[in-house]
Amino acid sequence: METPPHTHRKIIHIDMDAFYASVEQRDNPELRGIPLVVGGSPEGRGGVVATASYEARKFGIRSAMPSKQALQLCPHATFVRPRFAAYKEVSQKIREIFSRYTDLVEPLSLDEAYLDVTNDKQNIGSAIDIAKQIKQAIKDELQLTASAGVSINKFVAKIASDINKPDGLTFIGPSAIEAFMEKLAVEKFHGVGKVTAEKMKKMGLHTGADLKQLPEDELVKHFGKAGHFYYRIVRGDDQREVQPDRETKSLAAEDTFAYDLTTIEEMEAELDKIARTVCDRLQKYNLKGRTVTLKVKYSDFKQITRNRSYTSPFGDFETIISTARQLLTATNPEDKKIRLLGISISNFGELEPKQKTEKPTDQLKLFNF
Structure with missing residues (x-):
């Protein structure tokens, strides 16, 4: 269903907190409250970190880091192999919770998704209230926590969900979006990787406000087609719809x-x-x-x-x-x-x-x- 003109969409981005590690800690009490790394073993040549518990993240351990490096940062960390079948089963239950409120759900991975609740099934009306109910249902039924971002478009909702992790809920309304984007560091823009961020900084572009000073053709000149996206997004303009049947690429x-x-x-x-x-x-x-x-x-x-x-x-x-x-x-x-x-x-x-x-x-x- 299309959103009528001159009205804003109500978009929620749900992101599970340290998903793989949280499932492991839920299922095994001995793993709770300790630095936990889910991923390849640090033995031999070593594997890679899939995710780490928040106790492990305090030591600087991050996803995609070599397991050997993670062990150096935290010698007393516990390493466990991923159980993808278990994570997939939990992910399906999470999506069942989403479906109580809307059929417009776009999964990004096992642990995150966009929801369009502009017209929600239960006629709640408030996207913030829906996000609260979803978070509570995940906590009550699955003993896990999720963070939620609420806004009028996908880009801002995704950034918002990362602001108050874990177990956070952040709302960025229409009137606050442009000021929020101006203050945002360029490396926080989704789609801006390390190489692009460094290139931007060398050009004196450190924040959204800096990006906003460049005309669109100048952004395209330096960053190719992505320049069109940067020009729009720094102004809070993201017209992408939530796609429940997103094609597998x-x-x-x-x-x-x-x-x-x-x-x-x-x-x-x-x-x-x-x-x-x-x-x-x-x-x-x-x-x-x-x-x-x-x-x-x-x-x-x-x-x-x-x-x-x-x-x-x-x-x-x-x-x-x-x-x-x-x-x-x-x-x-x-x-x-x-x-x-x-x-x-x-x-x-x-x-x-x-x-x-x-x-x-x-x-x-x-x-x-």
Whole structure:
């Protein structure tokens, strides 16, 4: 349902607090109140942190950090392997709570989603009250906490949900948005990564107010198409709708190895396993793709991607593995040490028409690395 002209949407962004770690602490009392890291083991060459409890975050541990570094920051931290099946089950229960208020839910991952409650099912009317009720239901029924951001568009709601974590609720109303965006540091703008943030700072652009001084064509000149987005968003203008049936863009599998791969035989053997996983998932979700992308991360953490596209959609193992091997060979992997390999399939076409009630997007989020 479209929002009538001259009225504001009511958007909520829900973000679970330290989701994987919180589920582990809920299910295992011995893990409560201690620095907990969910992710790969720091033993051997070491894995990567998926998430960390708030007790661990006090030591500077963050997601995507090498587990060995996390152990150095907090030698008494406890490490546990992720249980994705458990997290997925909890995520489904969270979405059941969302569905009590609106069908306009756009999942971003297992632990966060946008909700459009402009016209809510229970005729509550207040997005703030709905956010409070959702947070309370998650706490009462699942013994977990969530943070919520409430505003008139997706961008501001997402930023708001991160302001008072954990267990926070922040509302940024229409009249406060522009002033809020002007004060916001450029690295806090979603879509601005470390490299872009550094480039902005070198240009003397440290806050939204600084960005606002540049005309749109100047932003485009320096930042490409993203410049159009920066120009609008710093003025609080985000017209993107909540998309409950958001199309899945890619399906991927990857593996970080216990020890660096140094021979072609080792690399191809691991690629074979990854390709079979991808193939199985394509079949499970009745999908075919037209593009294979190979991801390679070296021992020095340098990362590259290579891809190849076909005119006709495919879903068979032979096409996937042969393409991945060709892409790997083109990187000249001899005498290189490889830490991680990944294969993703994108540019989808379905094997056969699906019923409208099926929503593969939600399930695939588990595998979109």
